[in-house]
Amino acid sequence: MATEERPSICFVCHECDALQQVSAIKPGNTVNCLCCGSKLFSNPVNGIEKPLALIVAAAILFIVANVYPVMTINIAGIERAATLTDSAMIFIELGRPELAAMVWIPGVLIPGFIIFGLFYILFSIRFNLALPYTRPLLVWASRLLPWAMMDVFLLGVLVALVKLVALASVFLGPGFYAFVVLVLAYAAATASLEPHTLWQALGEQSDGQREACCER
Template identity: 45%
Template sequence: MAGIVAHQSMETLHVTALHPLHVCHECDTIQRVPTLAPGTVAHCRVCGAHLFSNPRGGLNTPLALMLGATLLFILANAYPLITLDLNGLRHTTSLGGASLALWRNERPLLAAVVGFTTVLGPALLIFGTTYVLAALRWHRRMAGVATLLSWITRFQPWGMLDVFMLGVLVALVKLGSMAEIVPGVGLFAFAILIFVFAAAASTLDAHLLWDSYEDLR
């Protein structure tokens, strides 16, 4: 089957050339999907599920965006997120501080869930995707690419940076009436990170990554 793909350039990956027959993961219908032109999406003809897409820009665009996201994520964690000022009394928190505060208040389970969805999960997604993209982009057989790729797919719904951003906004409104709020460098980095990460995600397709991984072997 691999022989079907003769030349696969980095710019235009022919997503379905390897697997002319595709089975829908939501309704189990077998269908023949034509090679997708860059910038197009294939939907299941029976149930309408998103089968896969062939985003423009190959691996270069998502790699560039993910490198930006990596940098912003480090900044968002390294610098203070918000400082609360009540008549000169100040208290500062970082991104990890939210989870840490729950741990200190004897809510270990809650601390674990918040820590995983706001720090550990996103870190795995951002660093993992960057690593995988770099390996695929430069055709390097680096260790752990397959493991990381399947982890990224599995942990996708558990990275909740966007939900946390909404939580930050709600918390700011709640606190705004009782104290002065000083946004930190971390908050600006975090806000930009949301957009860069979303942009990166929209230029990525898991099938595309797996197809280029198969090429690598």
């Protein structure tokens, strides 16, 4: 049985297991655990609209960043351009598919899944569409969140850029600028998302089904 009532909500701290009854808070505020001080939950202003807007921006930038080359280099008249995916695929050409997976999965696949998954969930909540599979999508998006390494990939791009400038003439492609803004938009979107808000919104959509499950 779930103990969750609207004005005051029961929370178990994720880090220290302290059980706390928290009354509803004003938008823009955060509640920290009484015991260990880590964040319990927050009530962000425009908790659905703001992340949705940022995720839409991130989704567009994600496509641009993955279609256009990040960099083009010119050594002795020979030009070569690479997109983010190219940098993973080169490892397959070199006979190292495991390294290709290690670059492509956390660098492109998981961030892409999270961006488009969150877009689907937020879109469904914002327009009251009750689209199917929002819950399993949110479960997997939250489980995969630590494995999205776009920010690390960006640092890698910058380090590679510095190394290449010493060797050849380097031109930054549209993919590079899109990628920089993408990382910022993605970080802002995930920071403005409160899992509790999403789960409560999803809970309201199909309450009947949920209450039935709770009696187990």
